[in-house]
Amino acid sequence: MSTTLQIQARALGDPTRHDIFRYLVDAGTGVTVAELTEHFGLNHNAIRQHLTKLVVAELVVESTAPPIGRGRPHLLYGVDPASESRWGGVGPYERLAVLLAEIIRSGDGPVEVGRRAGARQRFSDEAHAEPVTAIMEQMARQGFDPAVRQEGDRVDVTFRSCPFISAVLADPTPVCDLHLGLAQGVAEAVGGIVVEELVSHDPGRSPCQLRCRVEAC
Numbered sequence: 001m002s003t004t005l006q007i008q009a010r011a012l013g014d015p016t017r018h019d020i021f022r023y024l025v026d027a028g029t030g031v032t033v034a035e036l037t038e039h040f041g042l043n044h045n046a047i048r049q050h051l052t053k054l055v056v057a058e059l060v061v062e063s064t065a066p067p068i069g070r071g072r073p074h075l076l077y078g079v080d081p082a083s084e085s086r087w088g089g090v091g092p093y094e095r096l097a098v099l100l101a102e103i104i105r106s107g108d109g110p111v112e113v114g115r116r117a118g119a120r121q122r123f124s125d126e127a128h129a130e131p132v133t134a135i136m137e138q139m140a141r142q143g144f145d146p147a148v149r150q151e152g153d154r155v156d157v158t159f160r161s162c163p164f165i166s167a168v169l170a171d172p173t174p175v176c177d178l179h180l181g182l183a184q185g186v187a188e189a190v191g192g193i194v195v196e197e198l199v200s201h202d203p204g205r206s207p208c209q210l211r212c213r214v215e216a217c
Contacts, residue, residue: 011057017050030076030137092163110177118185131193138186157210162203176200
């Protein structure tokens with residue numbers, strides 16, 4: 001067994017940490033400390049200690065939600081895409097396989113199948129209140145390591161990594177169309193933002209970018 005797997009096995013050997021990890025797997029999106037505290041009935045410090053061990057073990061990733069109003073932005077926790085399929089979760093290529101199978105079964109195009117998948121996602125409280133956060137959460141959950149730039153009502157989301165690079169290099173169109181649809185489905189589910197296009201590039205050379213528009217209230 002590799003050193004990483006040994007560390008992960010020890011981290012998940014604690015029943016509470018294992019339950020937290022499974023909760024994050026089932027959530028399918030970024031989760032706050034407050035949500036975990038309420039669900040498990042533990043104090044914030046205990047939850048943070050468990051999360052720290054899961055992050056160190058490369059089972060969980062920590063990200064910062066885009067700021068909403070005043071105050072410090074919330075930290076979000078989700079399953080590291082590289083670890084999901086090892087410990088009972090669903091890895092990125094397994095998710096991709098399910099969506100490709102739905103394309104074949106339904107006869108619908110990749111954008112439409114991706115849109116339905118996006119509409120089925122769970123969102124944190126912050127995402128329900130802020131549509132840009134929803135897009136960021138879901139793209140981070142898929143393993144794209146998104147970075148956002150907003151100027152007025154224009155929002156550009158840059159994907160700093162591609163979890164499907166092998167599939168994209170083989171045939172980019174269906175994979176990229178699926179993820180355009182996924183982003184559009186998320187936007188339609190939360191409202192307040194329109195995903196206009198996905199500017200695709202060779203992921204080994206240049207990051208892809210979602211171009212979005214925030215709608216006036």
